[in-house]
Amino acid sequence: MATPAIEVAGLRKRYGEGEAAVDALKGVDMIIHPGEVVGLIGPSGSGKSTLLKCLGAVIEPSAGRMALAGQTIFDERWKIRDLRALRRDSIGFVFQAPYLIPFLDVTDNVALLPMLAGKPNHEARRQAMELLEALDVGHRAKASPSELSGGEQQRVAIARALVNRPPVILADEPTAPLDSERALNVIRILNRMAGQYQTAIIVVTHDEKIIPTFQRLYHIRDGRTFEEAGEGRSA
Template sequence: MTDTTAPLISFSDVKKHYGEGSARVDALRGVSFDVTAGEVVGLRGPSGSGKTTVLNIVGCILAPSQGELRLAGEPVFAGGRWLRDDLRRLRLEAIGFIFQFHNLLPFLTSTDNVALVLQLAGQSRGAARRRAQELLDYLDVGHRRDAFPSQLSGGEAQRVAIARALANRPRIILADEPTAALDSQRAQVVMDLLRRVAIDQHAAIVVVTHDDKIADRFDRVLELRDGLLV
């Protein structure tokens, strides 16, 4: 049974290496942290420090070499193996992903880009579109619901991408450089939206960033260097 009082993300003594012998690279060398509901946590560090590896492990895309991962109190990885055999379903239903570039499908409107995720999860087209429009309104981009990605500004496209990430009501949201392509004002708007999401949805949000423009928007900042938290 899931522990509702536990951190939404619990990353315990996680190690990850690539290759073997003289070609071995230790990307993570024993990293531990928790993120609770309502928190927006920044993850910073130079290139090659292990930030993307952390995000991919939390997102159940990449298996650790050692350590434990719990999501919403449930053990997901331990003892050198995944404890769930439905990782694709887990990612679809429990984890939202936001990227530097919005990656919206160019031939779908804003509404249909968001609704597609819900339809993949089994919702009817009508219910999916209603939920999509509700999210677009929530993120103050409802007036662009019928626009195609090429018709959106950078800030609008990123809001639609956030709506897509929220479609299935995930409580874990992982963002990889979500403001890097935005100017200072739009970057701060996006971070304020993520903070609102964390509070309203009781979500845990981890943001990988190099962006000094948003440094004051985090509850905590974790600094990675050479595969270790410093």
């Protein structure tokens, strides 16, 4: 079996000290393989956002182990010196809001990350254009973000998350602002891109209309995860 794209064991996160301490994560275990799109669901305050921030190397866990694409990035302490480079090269982020840069056109919004990684501008733009075409927004390549519909903006955000071909994408409520048809279309795209690029994708969601599309679900309650098989119906 292929090396897991995401492997989490005994992950804990405590905020504060002493009597004021709050345990947001109490021993999370999770394995996600390349090409999988997995849902992460749970009530507000259950630890979803904290887990995503730990996986994204945005905050430091208190204990446990995390590995991405077979590389241990945290084992009781960070094992990676340059966390900024890790986030840039190995983790794609898709948020509820697209957060596109308003003064850059669509192509440069997607090409910016590979440019920052040192790729020549023409090559970065070529990569960006390939993804925009694959996501059916190539015809909007020279548009500004304000000229796009909500669904188009989210496709551009997905292209930006994929442009450096990261092994992992973390999607935080990516369909929340969209109607049913556009939300299901975003999930179709994520599934197609996961299969094409063998990217592991975690989707944090409260969106009941997309939950039946996941083949696997992780519930998080009181800082712990529980896995169950999803219905896995086609979106």
